[in-house]
Amino acid sequence: MLNKVKEFRDKANITQEQLAKKLRVSRQTIISIEAGRYNPSLILAFKISKVFCKQIEDIFIFSELEGEVKDE
Amino acid sequence: MLNKVKEFRDKANITQEQLAKKLRVSRQTIISIEAGRYNPSLILAFKISKVFCKQIEDIFIFSELEGEVKDE
DNA sequence: ATGTTATGTAAGGCTAACTTGACATCGGAA
DNA sequence: TTCCGATGTCAAGTTAGCCTTACATAACAT
Numbered sequence: 001m002l003n004k005v006k007e008f009r010d011k012a013n014i015t016q017e018q019l020a021k022k023l024r025v026s027r028q029t030i031i032s033i034e035a036g037r038y039n040p041s042l043i044l045a046f047k048i049s050k051v052f053c054k055q056i057e058d059i060f061i062f063s064e065l066e067g068e069v070k071d072e
Numbered sequence: 073m074l075n076k077v078k079e080f081r082d083k084a085n086i087t088q089e090q091l092a093k094k095l096r097v098s099r100q101t102i103i104s105i106e107a108g109r110y111n112p113s114l115i116l117a118f119k120i121s122k123v124f125c126k127q128i129e130d131i132f133i134f135s136e137l138e139g140e141v142k143d144e
Numbered sequence: 145a146t147g148t149t150a151t152g153t154a155a156g157g158c159t160a161a162c163t164t165g166a167c168a169t170c171g172g173a174a
Numbered sequence: 175t176t177c178c179g180a181t182g183t184c185a186a187g188t189t190a191g192c193c194t195t196a197c198a199t200a201a202c203a204t
Contacts (some may be wrong), residue, residue, distance in 0.1 A: 001115060015180060022141050026163060031182065038161060041190080042111045043073060046134040050141050056128045062118040069094050069122050087150060098193060103152065110191060113160080146204080153198075163188070174177080 002061040006034040008052040023047050074133040078106040080124045095119050 009019055016030045023030075025044065033040050039060075040048065049056045081091055088102045095102075097116065105112050111132075112120065121128045 001118075016182095017180080024139060027181090028164085029162060032161085035182085039114045041161065042114050042117045042128075042132060043134070043138060044161090045114045045117075046073075046132075047139060047141055050134075056114075060114060060118075062115070062122075066115060067096060067119060069119055088152095089150080099151090100153095100194085101192060104191085107152085113191065116191085148203080149201085151199080151201105154196085156194090158193075159191085161188100161190075164186090166184085168183075169181080170179105171181105172177100172179090174175100 001039050001063060001066060002036070003033065003039075004059050004061075005030070005048060008054070008059060009034075012052065019051070022051055073111050073135060073138060074108070075105065075111075076131050076133075077102070077120060080126070080131060081106075084124065091123070094123055 009016070014022075016027050016034075020027045020030050023044065029040075029044075032038055033044075039045075045056050045060060049059055052059065081088070086094075088099050088106070092099045092102050095116065101112075101116075104110055105116075111117075117128050117132060121131055124131065
């Protein structure tokens with residue numbers, strides 16, 4: 001799952017540490033998410049989208065590759 | 073985090089097992105999410121929203137209680 | 145009465161999503 | 175040059191989101 005966290009963080013002109021504080025998570029978590037090492041929990045995704053005043057779908061890009069929905 | 077999975081599943085008139093199959097998860101996972109025992113991963117939340125043709129925000133209700141964003 | 149379908153609970157195991165702490169690098173300011 | 179702020183890596187630990195298996199119950203049809 002791709003995400004635009006770093007992009008929006010840069011636009012907001014805040015550091016990883018400042019963002020971590022806002023979200024009440026560790027800086028490591030921000031680094032790992034920005035680097036795409038793992039995906040945030042749904043709750044954290046909500047908080048991130050709130051910080052940047054966006055929809056979750058605007059920040060996190062669900063690729064069709066990572067699990068198609070069975071049509072049946 | 074509250075969710076409307078059961079509500080939308082009932083509207084779609086499908087069983088837990090059918091939904092599980094579509095999402096490629098176990099029935100237990102559906103039960104636990106509907107019962108609110110835990111939140112889905114972000115990826116699963118995306119898949120669920122896709123099945124019901126909704127936005128994540130339409131199905132999962134982020135309560136202010138579960139972690140406010142620090143304004144500073 | 146018996147079987148089937150849908151839902152639910154319980155227990156145990158695995159991995160992903162977090163944490164903390166220690167240390168490395170690189171660019172810009174004093 | 176030295177220092178400091180911002181970013182990043184590595185390692186080791188905890189917890190939450192999944193899994194499978196097995197069993198319970200209630201509704202409903204045969």
